[in-house]
Every structure is written in C-alpha cells, then in structure tokens.
Amino acid sequence: MHFLTIDDLTTDELAGVVDDAAALKRAQADGMPHEALPGRSLAMLFEKPSTRTRVSFEVGMTQLGGHGVFLGDDDIQLGRGEPVADTARALGRYVDAVMARVFDHGDLEEIAAHADVPVVNGLTDDAHPCQALADLLTLREEVGDSGTVAWVGDGNNVAASFTIGAAMMGYDVNVATPEGYGLDDSVIERAEEHGDVTVTTDPEAATADAEVVYTDVWVSMGQEDEREQRLDAFEGFQVDADLLGDAAFMHCLPANRGEEVTADVIDGEQSVVWQQAENRLHAQKALLVELVD
Numbered sequence: 001m002h003f004l005t006i007d008d009l010t011t012d013e014l015a016g017v018v019d020d021a022a023a024l025k026r027a028q029a030d031g032m033p034h035e036a037l038p039g040r041s042l043a044m045l046f047e048k049p050s051t052r053t054r055v056s057f058e059v060g061m062t063q064l065g066g067h068g069v070f071l072g073d074d075d076i077q078l079g080r081g082e083p084v085a086d087t088a089r090a091l092g093r094y095v096d097a098v099m100a101r102v103f104d105h106g107d108l109e110e111i112a113a114h115a116d117v118p119v120v121n122g123l124t125d126d127a128h129p130c131q132a133l134a135d136l137l138t139l140r141e142e143v144g145d146s147g148t149v150a151w152v153g154d155g156n157n158v159a160a161s162f163t164i165g166a167a168m169m170g171y172d173v174n175v176a177t178p179e180g181y182g183l184d185d186s187v188i189e190r191a192e193e194h195g196d197v198t199v200t201t202d203p204e205a206a207t208a209d210a211e212v213v214y215t216d217v218w219v220s221m222g223q224e225d226e227r228e229q230r231l232d233a234f235e236g237f238q239v240d241a242d243l244l245g246d247a248a249f250m251h252c253l254p255a256n257r258g259e260e261v262t263a264d265v266i267d268g269e270q271s272v273v274w275q276q277a278e279n280r281l282h283a284q285k286a287l288l289v290e291l292v293d
C-alpha cells in the first residue's frame with residue numbers, strides 16, 4: 001500500500017494511525033524501546049529542501065530500529081536525467097519503503113507505480129499527507145475528537161491534506177482563501193464525502209467559531225516567481241491576534257513572520273506549532289509501521 005494522499009487510508013485506518021502515533025509518543029516519552037522495524041531501510045528522496053520531514057523520517061527510522069537513506073536529487077542519477085521510473089525500480093530493490101518529496105504529484109505516482117515497495121508522500125505541489133497525520137494528532141491533543149477548525153490563506157498542498165484529513169476525522173472545517181487561490185474542487189468534493197466543509201473568502205467568518213486557526217506560507221516552494229502577485233492577493237489574510245481570538249494557532253512551518261502570521265501569534269501562548277513539528281516524528285513512525293511491518 002502507498003500513502004500518496006491522506007485519503008489513501010480509510011477513515012478507520014487513519015484513526016488507527018493517529019492512535020498508534022499517540023502510543024508511540026508515550027513510549028518515546030517514557031523511554032520504552034519500540035524497535036518495530038529492525039533492519040529495515042527507508043529511501044528518502046528530496047527534490048525540494050526540508051528540515052522537519054527529513055529529520056523526522058530519518059530519526060524515526062532509527063528509533064524503530066531501522067535506517068533512513070537521504071537522497072538529494074542532485075546526489076543521485078535522477079538529477080542527471082535518469083528516468084523517475086528507473087530510479088524507483090532500483091530503489092525498490094534495496095529498501096523496504098520510499099519517501100519522496102517532489103514537485104509534480106505525477107512523479108510521485110510514477111515512483112509508486114514502479115518501486116514495488118510502499119511509497120510515502122513527503123510533500124508534492126498537491127498534497128502533504130504526512131503533515132496532516134501530525135496535524136490530526138495535534139488536533140486530538142488540543143481540541144479532542146470533534147470541533148471546528150479553520151484554514152486561512154493559500155489553498156495549497158498543506159491545506160488540501162488538512163481539509164480532507166480533518167473532515168475524515170469528524171471535525172467541521174472552515175476554509176478561507178482569496179479568490180483564485182482556493183482549494184481544487186476535487187479536494188473539496190473528497191473532503192465533503194466525509195464531513196462538513198465551509199468555503200469562504202472571508203477570514204473573519206471562517207475563524208469566528210473555530211477552536212483552531214491554521215495557516216501556511218503564501219509563497220510555496222516553486223512559486224517564488226509569483227511572490228509579488230501573491231503578497232497582493234493575500235492582503236487581509238494574515239493571522240493576527242484579533243483574527244485568532246481564543247483559538248489555538250497551527251502552522252506546518254517554515255513560517256514567514258509578518259506575512260501570513262504575526263510574530264506575537266506564532267511565538268505566543270496559543271501557538272502549538274512546535275507540538276505539530278514534534279508530532280511529525282510520532283505520526284510518521286506509526287505510518288511506517290503500518291506500511292512496512
């Protein structure tokens with residue numbers, strides 16, 4: 001089984017991974033060994049930079065008794081033009097799973113079609129389901145099993161996976177994006193198959209009853225040429241203390257203080273961004289055990 005989008009898991013499987021992530025978090029905190037994947041290897045392929053994804057997967061494999069192999073695309077033959085499919089076929093002969101961060105979601109699907117081992121999405125232009133796993137663990141810790149959560153800002157990869165995942169887990173999701181920067185219709189349809197999603201261009205309306213307000217950068221990796229146009233489009237979508245109200249603040253990181261969020265919010269007491277970042281580790285360990293064991 002592959003994990004390319006959050007709804008590659010059924011609702012029951014997703015809830016199970018979040019449960020297992022919470023258990024692994026407790027085990028780690030208690031110093032209990034949990035080497036569920038001894039001798040197993042994970043290839044970690046990166047076409048884009050990463051701090052959290054890279055370190056949490058590599059450390060996660062170590063804590064599970066296995067090993068993560070970092071592969072920057074400039075370090076391997078992919079960067080010299082070896083086809084994605086051939087790269088995937090070769091990696092599948094060595095490792096027990098492949099995690100890949102690539103621009104084009106189609107390239108990830110091609111890796112999955114040829115690797116012969118489970119493939120995990122470490123972020124594409126379309127989706128960031130591993131982030132969503134960590135976010136769902138964070139939601140459980142912060143608001144419990146139900147409530148209203150708001151996404152404010154770009155309808156990007158992180159927004160897509162979070163909206164579908166939160167709807168699958170029973171949260172009501174409000175999404176506020178500027179005109180022209182909304183979620184794809186297909187993402188909204190997939191989320192609505194599972195739960196209530198309200199789409200608006202009004203950040204105040206989206207956040208009024210929300211227990212959590214989540215945002216991400218306005219210029220994602222690969223969109224640097226659109227920077228000026230995007231900064232104009234997202235005016236009014238900054239999460240500041242007024243918009244946040246009493247809600248908890250979430251951000252997948254990295255963040256740009258002064259753009260999508262004010263410094264007092266992300267560095268303030270309602271911010272749970274470091275908890276989210278930590279939860280990447282626990283959630284991905286649970287996922288790897290599910291896929292590889």
Ligand code: CP
Pocket residue numbers: 049050051052053054123131252253254
């Ligand atoms: N949130 C996230 O995926 O961070 P990195 O880009 O540092 O991996």
Ligand code: NVA
Pocket residue numbers: 123156157158216217219220221252253254
């Ligand atoms: N939306 C951001 C997320 C980074 C983790 C990007 O794609 O660059």
